[in-house]
Amino acid sequence: MGKTRLGILGYGNLGRGVELAVRQNDDIELVAVYTRRDPSSVSIATESVEVKSAEALEGGAEPIDVLVLCGGSATDLPKQTPYYAQWYNVVDSFDTHAKIPEHFAAVDAAAQASGKTALISCGWDPGLFSLNRLMGNCFLPDGADYTFWGKGISQGHSDAVRRIEGVADAKQYTIPIESALEAVRSGANPELTTREKHLRECFVVLEEGADAAEVERQIVTMPNYFSDYDTTVHFISQEELDRDHSAMPHGGFVLRSGQSASGKKMLIEYSLKLDSNPEFTTCVLVAYARAVARMAAEGKAGAFTVFDIPPAYLSPLDGAELRAHLL
Amino acid sequence: MGKTRLGILGYGNLGRGVELAVRQNDDIELVAVYTRRDPSSVSIATESVEVKSAEALEGGAEPIDVLVLCGGSATDLPKQTPYYAQWYNVVDSFDTHAKIPEHFAAVDAAAQASGKTALISCGWDPGLFSLNRLMGNCFLPDGADYTFWGKGISQGHSDAVRRIEGVADAKQYTIPIESALEAVRSGANPELTTREKHLRECFVVLEEGADAAEVERQIVTMPNYFSDYDTTVHFISQEELDRDHSAMPHGGFVLRSGQSASGKKMLIEYSLKLDSNPEFTTCVLVAYARAVARMAAEGKAGAFTVFDIPPAYLSPLDGAELRAHLL
Numbered sequence: 001m002g003k004t005r006l007g008i009l010g011y012g013n014l015g016r017g018v019e020l021a022v023r024q025n026d027d028i029e030l031v032a033v034y035t036r037r038d039p040s041s042v043s044i045a046t047e048s049v050e051v052k053s054a055e056a057l058e059g060g061a062e063p064i065d066v067l068v069l070c071g072g073s074a075t076d077l078p079k080q081t082p083y084y085a086q087w088y089n090v091v092d093s094f095d096t097h098a099k100i101p102e103h104f105a106a107v108d109a110a111a112q113a114s115g116k117t118a119l120i121s122c123g124w125d126p127g128l129f130s131l132n133r134l135m136g137n138c139f140l141p142d143g144a145d146y147t148f149w150g151k152g153i154s155q156g157h158s159d160a161v162r163r164i165e166g167v168a169d170a171k172q173y174t175i176p177i178e179s180a181l182e183a184v185r186s187g188a189n190p191e192l193t194t195r196e197k198h199l200r201e202c203f204v205v206l207e208e209g210a211d212a213a214e215v216e217r218q219i220v221t222m223p224n225y226f227s228d229y230d231t232t233v234h235f236i237s238q239e240e241l242d243r244d245h246s247a248m249p250h251g252g253f254v255l256r257s258g259q260s261a262s263g264k265k266m267l268i269e270y271s272l273k274l275d276s277n278p279e280f281t282t283c284v285l286v287a288y289a290r291a292v293a294r295m296a297a298e299g300k301a302g303a304f305t306v307f308d309i310p311p312a313y314l315s316p317l318d319g320a321e322l323r324a325h326l327l
Numbered sequence: 328m329g330k331t332r333l334g335i336l337g338y339g340n341l342g343r344g345v346e347l348a349v350r351q352n353d354d355i356e357l358v359a360v361y362t363r364r365d366p367s368s369v370s371i372a373t374e375s376v377e378v379k380s381a382e383a384l385e386g387g388a389e390p391i392d393v394l395v396l397c398g399g400s401a402t403d404l405p406k407q408t409p410y411y412a413q414w415y416n417v418v419d420s421f422d423t424h425a426k427i428p429e430h431f432a433a434v435d436a437a438a439q440a441s442g443k444t445a446l447i448s449c450g451w452d453p454g455l456f457s458l459n460r461l462m463g464n465c466f467l468p469d470g471a472d473y474t475f476w477g478k479g480i481s482q483g484h485s486d487a488v489r490r491i492e493g494v495a496d497a498k499q500y501t502i503p504i505e506s507a508l509e510a511v512r513s514g515a516n517p518e519l520t521t522r523e524k525h526l527r528e529c530f531v532v533l534e535e536g537a538d539a540a541e542v543e544r545q546i547v548t549m550p551n552y553f554s555d556y557d558t559t560v561h562f563i564s565q566e567e568l569d570r571d572h573s574a575m576p577h578g579g580f581v582l583r584s585g586q587s588a589s590g591k592k593m594l595i596e597y598s599l600k601l602d603s604n605p606e607f608t609t610c611v612l613v614a615y616a617r618a619v620a621r622m623a624a625e626g627k628a629g630a631f632t633v634f635d636i637p638p639a640y641l642s643p644l645d646g647a648e649l650r651a652h653l654l
Contacts, residue, residue, distance in 0.1 A: 020588035024468045101651050121654055128462075130654045131638055135455075137653065138614040138641040139607070141351045185600075260610060261347035264603035269596075273512075276591035280466070283587065287465040307639035307649050311458055314465040322634050324428050326464065327448055327457045 003029045004293040006286070007064035007088075009054060009080065011035055011042055013248070014070035014093065017282030019045055025286060027316045031064045032056075060087030065296065066289040067091075070282075078103060085110040085118045085303075089296040091289050093123040093281060100126065108303035117296040118303045122288045123281040124272055125149070127306055129254045132270040134307060136256025140266055143258020144189045148176035148197060152250025152277060160225045161202055164218050166210030169238055171245040175199040176253065184255050187265040193228075200231040203245050205238045250277035287314045330356045331620040333613070334389060334415075336381060336407065337397035338362055338369050340575070341420065344609030345395050346372055352613060354643045358391045359383075387414030392623065393616040394418075397609075405430060412437040412445045412630075416623040418616050420450040420608060427453065435630035444623040445630045449615045450608040451599055452476070454633055456581045459597040461634060463583025467593055470585020471516045475503035475524060479577025479604060487552045488529055491545050493537030496565055498572040502526040503580065511582050514592040520555075527558040530572050532565045577604035614641045 004027060008015045011033050022030045023046075032050045035042045039051040056062055067088040069080050077094045084090050085107055094103050100121055111118040121127065125147070133145055150173065157172035180197050183190045202219055206212060216233045220226055236244075251272040259265050274280040288306065291313035295304070312322055331354060335342045338360050349357045350373075359377045362369045366378040383389055394415040396407050404421045411417050412434055421430050427448055438445040448454065452474070460472055477500065484499035507524050510517045529546055533539060543560045547553055563571075578599040586592050601607040615633065618640035622631070639649055 017587075023588045097654070100654050101647065104650055126654045128466075133653045134638055134642060134649060135614075138617075139610045260344075260603060260606040261350045262603070262606060264601075264606050266602065266607050266610070267598075267600040269598045269600075271594075271596045273594040273596075274591075275593065276587060276589070279587040279589060279591050280593050283466045283593070287462075290465075305646075305650055305654055307646070307654070308637050310635050310637050311461055312634035315461060319632075319634070320428065322461060323431055323632060326460045327424070327427055327453045327632055327634070 003027055004290055005029055005031045005063060005065045006289055007031050007034055007057070007062060007067045008070055009034045009057070009067055009084070010070035010076065011044060011051075012070060013278035014282055014285075016045065017276075017278045018068050018070060018285060019049070020279060021283045021286040024283070025290070025316065028286060028290060032062065034062075034067075057084060057087065062088075065089060065293045068285055068289055069093075078106070081118065081120060082106040082110040085116050086114045087116070089117045089292050091119045091122055091285055091292055093127075093285060094121045095123065095126055097126060104303050104305070112302045115299070115301045117292050117300055119288055119292050119305065119309070120303055121305055123284055124274075125252065127281075127284055128272070129252065129270070131306055132254040132256070132268070136254070136258075136268050140256050140258030140268065142261070143256050143266075146184045146192070146255040146257070147252065148181060148255075149252040150174040150176050150198065150250065152252070152274070153245075153248055157200065157202075157225055160222060161204060161219055164215055166207050166215050167204055168207045168210075169205040169241055171203045171241060173201045173203075175201060181253060181255075184257055185267060185269070187257055187267060189257050195229055198229060200226055200229045202231065202233045203241055204233055204235050205241050206235055247275065248277045250274050250280075290314060290316065330354055331617055332356055332358045332390060332392045333616055334358050334361055334384070334391035334394045335397055336361045336384070336394055336411070337403065338371060338378075339397060340605035341397035341609055341612075343372065344603075344605045345397060345612060346376070347606060348610045348613040351610070352617070352643065355613060355617060359389065361389075361394075384411060384414065389415075392416060392620045395612055395616055396420075405433070408445065408447060409433040409437040412443050413441045414443070416444045416619050418446045418449055418612055418619055420454075420612060421448045422450065422453055424453060431630050431632070439629045442626070442628045444619050444627055446615055446619050446632065446636070447630055448632055450611050451601075452579065454608075454611055455599070456579065456597070458633055459581040459595070460583070463581070463585075463595050467583050467585030467595065469588075470583050470593075473511045473519070473582040473584070474579065475508060475582075476579040477501040477503050477525065477577065479579070479601070480572075480575055484527065484529075484552055487549060488531060488546055491542055493534050493542050494531055495534045495537075496532040496568055498530050498568060500528045500530075502528060508580060508582075511584055512594060512596070514584055514594060516584050522556055525556060527553055527556045529558065529560045530568055531560055531562050532568050533562055574602065575604045577601050577607075617641060617643065 034054045069092040073096045081092045161170035220231045253271045256268040361381045363381045396419040400423045408419045488497035547558045580598045583595045
């Protein structure tokens with residue numbers, strides 16, 4: 001079997017991450033990066049790979065096994081994933097949890113019609129964290145789920161702070177509260193409020209003449225985003241923000257705490273500590289793109305999620321090698 | 328779809344655990360416990376369930392969807408799993424890692440011939456730990472694997488101590504060394520010797536007149552089992568052993584520490600903390616038995632491992648429910 005040929009659509013943090021992740025997988029090659037911008041304006045890290053207009057994808061003529069959709073969940077993916085599934089096997093990282101059923105239905109209709117394989121909502125949450133929630137529920141039906149995120153930068157919360165008048169720039173960290181994690185690990189199955197699970201910490205650059213007290217008030221009282229949390233606001237210079245807060249770390253914890261029918265306590269914990277959220281997400285996307293290529297080769301048409309993928313499909317090794325070395 | 332009907336072969340710790348785990352899963356029922364002993368001598372926890380002779384299984388007439396084989400890996404399963412796969416869909420927890428390829432081949436031949444579905448080496452190691460090793464390798468190809476076991480009782484090591492002359496009874500705990508775990512979590516990718524990863528702690532009841540110093544010497548110098556470890560030996564009474572060391576706790580940690588192509592560090596950690604090793608193993612077996620019943624209904628014949636099972640097959644919920652609530 002030849003290499004799995006990937007295309008990337010969209011060259012932001014995710015697109016760059018997929019490009020990097022391909023380099024760590026000898027059985028996968030990157031055919032092209034597709035962009036809606038002027039291709040000559042997009043400079044990518046791999047000299048040997050072509051940048052093409054997204055228009056080249058129309059009609060399905062591009063020589064790729066899987067198209068990795070690296071757009072955003074708010075506006076790009078709801079259109080792109082069903083659209084490109086009419087011609088290509090696709091993977092996306094759609095992460096608006098509440099809209100997953102709707103997105104799945106749209107992608108499934110397109111992929112069923114075209115006979116292509118489409119994997120949606122891949123990454124670590126949704127993705128690996130979802131797998132751990134699912135499996136935790138199956139093994140310990142009598143138990144409770146806990147998901148903690150962080151420490152890491154939340155793009156949505158950072159954006160919300162940046163939209164406040166007087167804010168020039170901002171980054172927001174979501175921080176799990178250690179005592180809450182410990183309470184869960186103790187097996188006490190605590191009922192935790194939103195405020196008890198996470199702290200929010202904001203680093204804010206003010207515009208010239210902005211009212212710091214008013215900006216802070218607007219942040220900490222913002223409904224949904226901050227009012228239910230203990231939030232700390234630090235005012236710093238743009239230089240400090242760029243120097244100290246440009247990395248995109250993230251991670252988190254999924255715990256299932258339960259008991260057997262005889263009352264024996266059991267705890268399953270899965271955690272990620274990531275120096276780069278997009279670069280890890282794309283490591284996951286590339287492994288799942290390998291699985292999608294295999295499912296496509298088997299003629300499995302329609303939309304799928306990580307729940308549907310046999311783990312062996314993620315690996316370049318065959319079944320006998322996996323059983324001998326990793327089981 | 329009716330309930331998934333299970334049979335249990337063998338009523339030791341695992342058989343009892345499967346019986347308990349069935350009670351936590353409304354879509355699964357226990358049809359019978361099969362035993363090689365005189366059925367009238369076996370008293371089980373569930374009054375409504377029949378105890379039958381293993382001979383009843385001959386020919387495949389028993390009304391069960393999946394037979395859960397609860398024998399030992401040393402002598403029972405190498406014979407039982409291929410044997411019963413000629414008539415039934417089966418699940419086992421074969422855990423002799425080095426002999427998995429051989430066991431797989433024997434079971435696969437039998438199940439291919441009969442058209443049955445057979446899942447081998449299910450549980451937490453091999454099993455869930457294997458899944459995490461596999462997935463960690465796929466997502467972080469540039470990295471290192473670490474597995475730590477414990478704190479928990481090792482049956483094999485306890486048996487080895489009990490075989491020493493002068494030992495009336497004994498339990499051995501495998502204990503992961505916290506500083507080694509922390510070194511792995513730091514992202515340093517340390518090379519750890521056997522001695523640096525685990526401690527061994529033995530609780531020993533001496534026979535009347537036995538030479539404690541000699542017993543201790545034989546334990547700590549025993550090749551393979553103890554000589555490569557720092558081992559502590561405590562001499563206690565049978566009463567103390569029964570009172571303080573009758574539980575069967577276990578657990579452990581699987582870590583994958585790696586980096587992206589740009590050098591960003593990533594850490595994946597999976598851990599289990601189990602008050603009862605057999606009762607958790609059997610929670611896993613029962614969820615996978617559900618998956619086996621589904622694969623059998625789809626006509627998937629042959630031997631499989633946890634690597635081959637789509638995670639959704641473990642759950643009683645359908646795809647739409649899983650996507651809406653757990654993705």
